[in-house]
Amino acid sequence: MKSVLEELSRRVRTAMVKVGADGDPIVRASQDAKFGDYQSNAAMGLAKKLGKKPRDLAAEIVAALEIDDICEPAEIAGPGFINLTLKPSYLGKLLTGVPSVADGGLDRLGIEPTADPQVVVVDLSSPNLAKEMHVGHLRSTVIGDCICRVLEFEGHTVHRENHVGDWGTQFGMLVAHLLREKPDIIDHPDELVIADLESFYVAAKNRFDADEAFKAESRETVVKLQQGDPTTRKIWKAFCDESLRHCHDIYDRLQVRLTDRGESYYTDRMEEIIGRIEKKMVGADGGWIRESDGALCFFLDGFTTRDGEPLPMIVRKSDGGFNYATSDLATITHRVEELGATRILYVVGLPQKQHFEMVFAGARKVGFAGDDVALEHLGFGSVLSKSGVMFKTREGGTFKLKALLDEAVERALAVLREQDRDGGFSEAQAAKTAEIVGIGAVKYFDLAHARQSDYKFDIDHMLAMEGNTAPYMMYAYARIRSIGRKAGVAVGALPADEPILLEHPTEIALAVKLVQFSETLHGIARELRPNVLTEYLYELAKAFSRFYDKKNGVRVIDATPESVRNSRLRLCDLTARTLKLGLGLLGIETVERM
């Protein structure tokens, strides 16, 4: 389906050129239906430059505007707004052309992939393997996955990189602890099971703090690990594999797939880029690469410490080791040079903003990323407890993500039971539906908030049946499916040449929403804002409720004549397919019955 927004922008732009007022047509979907469906706000800004009155310029543009085929006559309002209302016949034509469901393939609703595909790397999730995943990882995983899905749908090649923490001093401690606790692991590394990584870590840490001999042992283990000692490596790998299994239990439930590529993957590359950096150092004007207190540093403009001194980005510690700046630089060279990325997105919490500013500036300056590569930190806000403080357990520890998901599913089951009036759900169906609803609720709630703002984790709110929540959206979908079943029409089965006839205000309003899906999606792919998609889907669902309302809407199954019934059934079907596709891009499953 063509983007209405683009079409209108083109038309208005053409008219503007004709009257000698070239510029951005500033076409937007109107906020209020009384101003039409779209509006152009270009006349007000341009009038002054051209020495004209805004309303006069608007009138000139309108006079030159050729939109009879798609819009009602344009209206000029207020200081010079040009209001545009789509003709029902045009809406009907656009929707009629949407192909029926392709056999087996992904339903694209007729939306074409981009003409300019890119290779995009998304750095998401990236938990530390030393510990259990906690709430802090939810947002990166869920937002990152959504962004990947949207970009993939748009036709880009997406690499989902799970940059897990599997390297560093704490792994010496963990391996040493593991060897003491389960010495037979050397012979059976594949059989390692650690029920609770969190308590395993705590036990190791306690031993480390209390036992000097163990502390020394841990340090030796780190050295052995870094030197590549086979046995140490084997134990380390067994630990990482077990930890990754824990992670993937979560990823499976969240329906997130990604490529695990830990920091350890980059160890050789880190050595190599230090070499490249040292070569640059010789010619670095102003000595922006230099050693300071024994550490190799980048001194980049605009970064200072709390004392106002230049703040270095350390790429090699004074002990010769590397840190996260080094590994982040290494990932950039890998992603650019090996994966061929032209856009790299980091879905990492907002507190790390300064770190990424430095890494990006450093990568550019040292030549690891050229102007043809976009580097973007997609920072996100924190998940707070219901009372608005950082999400912690009573003991001050972090909340395990698994526990949170379990609770959501459990609550979803309770909600389903409550609503299941006629007891139509079997035990197994209820459990399966609860899993989908519960997980979906957590994801939807997260995605429905603006990426950069903090939000309060409110399980009652996310499972509410009213408002902009997953259960509401899922129900809206299931309800439409039920209409299809009752009408005896299969999904997407009505032929694409069955004309869509729009007459009733609620039909037209629904059609406008449906038609706006593609442009909404394109906007999201550009701005990477999942909450815009949830907002859109919610409005679509509401538009459908009005359309289907017995008082203010229209009849569907028993509508006559046949052509009107079919048209309305197609509207139902298109709505359901849009909801399913949209929720799918959020990473949320739908159910046929609820």
Added chain:
RNA sequence: GCGCCGGUAGCUCAGCUGGAUAGAGCACCGGAUUUCUAAUCCGGCGGUCGUGGGUUCGAGUCCCGCCCGGCGCGCCA
């Protein structure tokens, strides 16, 4: 101290590169409706957009000051 993020209705949150009387959900009040899944629809109540200036035809949005909250600021990630 410097920097970043935030402060919008009683509560939870939107507000797209400045655009029309600032929106939604919940809560509260009223109405429809014995239902093509009411897990619905319609209406009402409710905000000096932290605060004081400035820029602009137009500011929740941009600039400056101040207040409040959160976070970050050299070898953890």
